[in-house]
Amino acid sequence: MNSVFSFARLGALLIKEFIQMRRDRITFAMMLGVPLLQLVLFGFAINNDPKSLPTALVAISNDQYTRAMASALQMTGYYHFDFVAQSAAEAEELMAKGAVSFVVTIPADFARRVERGDNPQILIEADATDPSAASGAVSTLSKVASQALLRAQGMQAAAAESARGQLQVVVHQRYNPEGISQYNIVPGLLGVILQMTMVMMTAMALTRETERGTMENLLAMPSSPAEIMLGKVLPFLVVGAVQVAVVLTAAKLLFSIPFVGSLTLLLSAVLVFVLALVLLGYTISTMAGSQMQAMQLTFFFFLPSLLLSGFMFPYRGMPGWAQVLGEIFPLTHFLRVTRAVMLKGADFHAIGAEVGWLVLFVGVFAGTALLRFRRTLD
Incomplete structure (x- = not known):
């Protein structure tokens, strides 16, 4: 082994790393896209003093x-x-x-x-x-x-x-006479926690199958793509149900968050929301070649979703173009549902439009995931 430091060898290693970085397009896009996305969103879209x-x-x-x-x-x-x-x-x-x-x-x-x-x-x-x-x-x-x-x-x-x-x-x-910030944050955390865990867990579960080589065994089974997709998705609905129970219990016992509306109505909306999230995670898994790429794609989705949904900053304080972008994220609509049901006691008539958006997301994500999974089989 040559112990003498060589700039030539170092240069060769650097060239190799840059070539590898260029080949990993998702990582390269993250390095350039995330800072630019943060700059645009924080610079133009965020406003703590909403007008009009x-x-x-x-x-x-x-x-x-x-x-x-x-x-x-x-x-x-x-x-x-x-x-x-x-x-x-x-x-x-x-x-x-x-x-x-x-x-x-x-x-x-x-x-x-x-x-x-x-x-x-x-x-x-x-x-x-x-x-x-x-x-x-x-x-x-x-x-x-x-x-x-x-x-x-x-x-x-x-x-x-x-x-x-x-x-x-x-x-x-x-709905919040004392202006307690937890009344706004804790119901929103229900959606944020579900989004962070459901999307990432589902995306990584399928890419793990590919990395370990067990996907071939799964594809060899006499099952249709729809059956395989449901078999991978449904267990995460159970995990989501446990998380919902934990968050709602903690909201009541630890933070004394009022629950004015119907628990059945909220749980029905949660079911649709979680189904949309796991299907989104399934779709991401069909795009990623590894668990690392799945995490990167998930993070790229999380950042604008948190900033534009109205969880961290007032939704109506954002400019019009940012509000339009915020509408394409399921979290935006779910936050309106949870706050309306828990704090306002809203009925289905009041939140029907938001639930309709969540149902639409389920259809879009399911169709996309199934289509991409069929292509994977081919």
Whole structure:
């Protein structure tokens, strides 16, 4: 063995490693793609102070003071009146479905009480299932609304203290009155934990069969591709059921997370979500040649899913293009289901659209996995 250090041998080894790196396209794509993806998402898509939040207006009268209030709130940039509800019940349904973040109620006698100087009130109901998304909008309410009322009365915008004394802004933090962050995070963790484990475990289980050479024995069995796929997928549904039981029990006992809705409805949605995840993992396994590649592809899916789903950052704080991208991840829709059922007590009518998306993901992933597995057999 030659103990003398040789730059020529070192150069040959470096060339060999670069050639090997170039051949491993997935690793090469990860080295370039992940930093670029993080830069774009954190630089452009993440915003902790969301603006133009969808708002419903409940106002019986259309007088100048009502219009002044609505205009002033929209001018703050936080509120965008997408709906004009005819009743409080209609506004309640919109908030339960997650269609609006705020409901602004201006009573029918608002103008009369303003003209009499009889302490007029407006009611702002905020969806506090995500406290960070509503905090900025709520903090601007009192001063903006009071000064808008003074302008509508033809008065100069006096000092803020004087303005606040003439108008009472009543704020109700719905579903999470104390603004406890765990109420938002823990229900979301149910989806995140399931996604991290189900996708990776399924993807690695099949690539492990290929690496160990046992896939040939599996293919030699008199079974159809659909039977093989179901045989590999169904055991992970049992694992997912155990994880769901652990997370829900811990949420209640350790964090005292309220559970207002139907457990049966939530478990039904969980079943569809887990099925979509294991089928996604199965699809990834047909693309990966090794367990390492399966882990890399899984991570490449995890990162944008966590950032764009609304788990870590307010979903409505992201720009439009980021929200569109977020819709293609099952986690985005499952988070809406868990928070709606657990915190709002939503029924199937309120979450039906999100469950429909999950069912669509199941169909797409199952078809893709089956098609790619047939090609593997060929």
